[in-house]
Amino acid sequence: MPTLEHEAFIMLFKNRPEMAAELLVRALGLTIPSYREARIESGDLTQCPPVQYQADAVVTFSDKKPVLTVVVEVQRGRDYDKRWSWPVYLAAVRARTRCPAILLVICPDAPTARWCMKPIDMGHPGWRLVPLVAGPDAIPALTDPAEAINAPEFAVLSAVAHGGDLDGQPVLEAFHAALTTLDDERSRLYADIVLKMLPELARKHMEELMAVGTYEYQSDFAKKYVAEGKAEGKAEGKAEAIVMILDSRGLSVPEEARSRILACTDAAQLDIWLQRALTVAAVEDVFA
DSSP: OOOHHHHHHHHHHHHOOOOOOHIIIIIIIOOOOSSSSEEOOOOBOOOOTTTTOOOOOEEEEEEEEEEEEEEEEOSOOOTTHHHHHHHHHHHHHHHHTTSSSEEEEESHHHHHHHHHEEEEEETTOOOOOOOEOTTTTTTTOOOHHHHHHHHHHHHHHHHHHHHHHHTOOHHHHHHHHHTTOOOOOHHHHHHHHHHSOOOHHHHHHHHHHHHHHHOOOOSSHHHHHHHHHHHHHHHHHHHHHHHHHHHHHHHHHHHHHHHHHOOOOHHHHHHHHHHHTOOOSGGGGGGG
């Protein structure tokens, strides 16, 4: 299941596609073509015959015609499959837009950022893909409230990357200033993102700035993911209880059956299996 943090970072680019350019220039020091428009494109990069590839976000910058496309990927941990799929993303969008394509990887933590920076050897002589990675060290710390107000999505990234630093208080104060200028839904969403990812002391300081005490998620977007996470947690607990009951009754649980139970997220189905686990004579009867 996609996490709140992962989907929220993608939402930042959907709300402000220009942030892809801001990160490339301000965080990574690149020079990009001049453009008049930045728009979100479909992230569906499926091939024919069908092999599904889905990028987190695709931003195209245009000046009457496309001048640059940026594939944005949010990476919160090591995923070795991405070293095979990222080159496909770039090739697909380059063919679709007929313009240069760049891979921009957003990493909230430094170890993952270092892993993502490793070059991908394509096999063809001289062809290596080196992902452009915006980790916490690359993202500038916004401490100027006026700057944060002008670029609230960038202020979110700054607060996540630097709000927990020893000198992170000005960053959080600038981010808070940006919140006060947004509509209610965006303000709640961005507060949810930052508070979810701050360490405890920084979170308490942010709560004091917002004067809310112990924080509860405010945005509909965050509430959806929190509710799904809680439901998933309950399902996981039921699945583990089924396996434990079968084991405690001396019934040998084959690996295939164990995997099927633990992979199930349907609470109603798990309730049925749980009742059966108390009385069945053989594990396969749980699925009857």
